[in-house]
Amino acid sequence: MNKTDRMLAIVLELQRNKVLRAEDLAAKFETSVRTIYRDIQALSEAGVSVIGAPGQGYSLMDGYFLPPVSFTVEEAVTLLIGTDFIEQWFDTDYSHKSRTSRRKIEVILPEPIRSEASRIRKSFRLFTLAEDIVRIQEKAYLEAIRRAILEERKVSFHYSKRIAEVDGNRQSVRTVAPYGLVFHQGAWVLIGHCELRQDIRHFRLSRMTELIDLEDQFKQPADFHLDVYQPSDDRNVTVCILVQSDIADKVRESNNFYLETIEDHTEGLLMTFRVRQPDELLHFVLGWGAGVVVLEPESFRQRVRTELEKTLKRY
Incomplete structure (x- = not known):
């Protein structure tokens, strides 16, 4: 990174973090503290309102805003594709905001950059299936849960599990303190504290019905951080299957969630899965017929x- 790019990045970091020590900036940009001192001095001489507090670090004067930032073609394409993704996969509110953001980005781009970005962007396409009733409902639930998370209110819903519980039931009513939303393998998942199980649980929005936004408040635990959260892995059953060569490529591309390893075998493809209970793979195995x-x-x-x-008896 050259000096000019580093100085711009320093201003952006100060806008984002409010106060940073020279040591923090040096570690961030992999340079010496002395170099950061020189950069800060150069920024001050250029009219950037950087304030230094002994023992605390550097900050920007209140009210200081960075002038409009220029984008490269690749950066512009990245932002525009990002708005396409949000429009397709987020709720109605964010979909609308993504469209207005895209228009604003396109307006501020210089004509040569805008034209080139448009040309490159046409070579990409985020393809999704037409929105059916289930996906429309999922988007509505996404918006309601997102607001409940921000306002720290509980939600209640009917939930359908793929595999029946010990009592044989697949349906249950859950009241959950929502901690966060995760987009995993093309599906939105709610992570929160379930009152029925008295523990953190995961719920796919596509399996929810009759969602109710409750008035009951909750307080998210101080030690829960969605960005570092790792669910406990209780998949302790190993399932091994042999796939015939003529369908090996199709099965490989299915990208099953439980897949652990794939090995080429003289008779086809050897695939190992790790599950909580084998029935989680029943429909997957049956779907490939005699090929598995x-x-x-x-x-x-x-x-x-x-x-x-x-x-066979049914036929």
Whole structure:
């Protein structure tokens, strides 16, 4: 990074973090503290209102704003594609804001940059299926939950699980203190404290119905941080399958969530999965017909066999 780019980056960091020590800036930009001192001096001489407080660090004077920033073609394309993504995958409110943001970005770009960015952007496409009733509802729930998170209010909803509980039920009513939303493998997931389970749980918005925004308030734990949160991994069952060569590529591209390893085998493809219970893979295995054989565990082989026998009786 050259001096000019580093000085601009320093101003942006000060706008973002309010107060930073020279040591912090030196570590951030992988340079010496002495170099940061010289950069700060140069910024001051250029009219940037940098304030230095002994023992605390540097900050910008209240009310100081960085003049309009110029973008390279690649940076402009990145921002514009980002607005496309938000418009397609976020709720109605953010979709609208993404469109207005895109117009503002396009207006401030110089004509040569705007034309080149438009040309490059046409070579990319974020393709999604037409919005059905389920996806429209999911977007509505996304907006309601997002507001509940910001206002620290609980939500209640009916939830349908893929695998039945021990009592045989797949449906339940949950009251949850929402901590955050995660976009995972093309689906929105709510992370929050479930009153029914008295622990943090994950809920796919697509499996929710009858969402209610409650008046009950909650306080998010001080030690919970969504950006570093790692759920406990309780997938302790290993399932191994052999895939025939003629469908190996299709199965490989299916990108199953539970997939652990893939190995080429003389008879096809050897795939290993890690699950909580084998039934989580039942429909996946059955969907490939005779092209997939379960190698282990034996109990799951028997489960697949039983399901196929039941299917055969229907025909």
